Amino acid sequence: MGNIQPIEYHYGFIPNQGGRECSVFDNLILVGDSAGQSNPLVLEGIRHAIEFGRLAGEVGANSIEKNCSKESLIQYEKIWKKKLSSKIESSLRVQSRWLKFSDDDWDNELDIIREMSVDELLDFVKGDFSASKMVKLALNHPKIAAKQLFNLVLKR
Numbered sequence: 371m372g373n374i375q376p377i378e379y380h381y382g383f384i385p386n387q388g389g390r391e392c393s394v395f396d397n398l399i400l401v402g403d404s405a406g407q408s409n410p411l412v413l414e415g416i417r418h419a420i421e422f423g424r425l426a427g428e429v430g431a432n433s434i435e436k437n438c439s440k441e442s443l444i445q446y447e448k449i450w451k452k453k454l455s456s457k458i459e460s461s462l463r464v465q466s467r468w469l470k471f472s473d474d475d476w477d478n479e480l481d482i483i484r485e486m487s488v489d490e491l492l493d494f495v496k497g498d499f500s501a502s503k504m505v506k507l508a509l510n511h512p513k514i515a516a517k518q519l520f521n522l523v524l525k526r
């Protein structure tokens with residue numbers, strides 16, 4: 371690829387402690403990173419900020435007649451948490467497993483990851499852990515180490 375030089379650097383902080391306990395207040399809705407909606411495994415947050423930004427706009431507009439009170443905005447929090455909370459929590463469990471890894475642990479984990487199909491891996495890193503997908507993963511990858519990883523994701 372020839373002589374490649376960096377032309378600019380991109381960096382920044384992403385809140386990475388899971389969803390905020392409370393994301394609505396009187397006259398205020400938190401969306402995206404401020405609500406802790408980014409995926410802890412790969413720290414992608416753009417699609418959640420867009421999806422739940424739209425939702426915040428809809429719920430906010432509908433609550434104008436109620437002075438945008440916290441109670442009138444709570445529907446926003448209920449909807450995004452129902453869609454995302456369990457995925458974020460599962461991703462956080464995998465993340466905390468990965469953060470403790472030694473090089474040898476990583477070699478073993480990569481053996482599991484290497485056996486996943488591209489679609490399985492994408493679902494996994496996106497935190498798309500529906501029960502049916504996890505059952506399929508467990509069936510496709512019966513090794514004990516793989517099962518431990520998938521059980522960790524499913525733990526409630």
Ligand SMILES: Cc1cc2nc3c(=O)[nH]c(=O)nc-3n(C[C@H](O)[C@H](O)[C@H](O)COP(=O)(O)OP(=O)(O)OC[C@H]3O[C@@H](n4cnc5c(N)ncnc54)[C@H](O)[C@@H]3O)c2cc1C
Nearest residue numbers: 380381382383384401402403404408413414415416417419
């Ligand atoms: C280096 C890096 C790479 C990333 N790569 C990806 C990726 O590939 N895919 C992906 O999905 N996500 C990625 N992310 C995460 C993604 O950028 C964020 O999750 C997403 O931008 C969150 O959107 P947001 O609107 O919540 O916050 P932001 O995009 O951070 O927007 C917040 C805005 O508020 C402004 N602001 C802050 N304080 C004030 C203030 N007091 N008054 C007025 N304005 C204020 C800021 O200037 C900013 O423009 C990356 C993040 C980083 C740092």
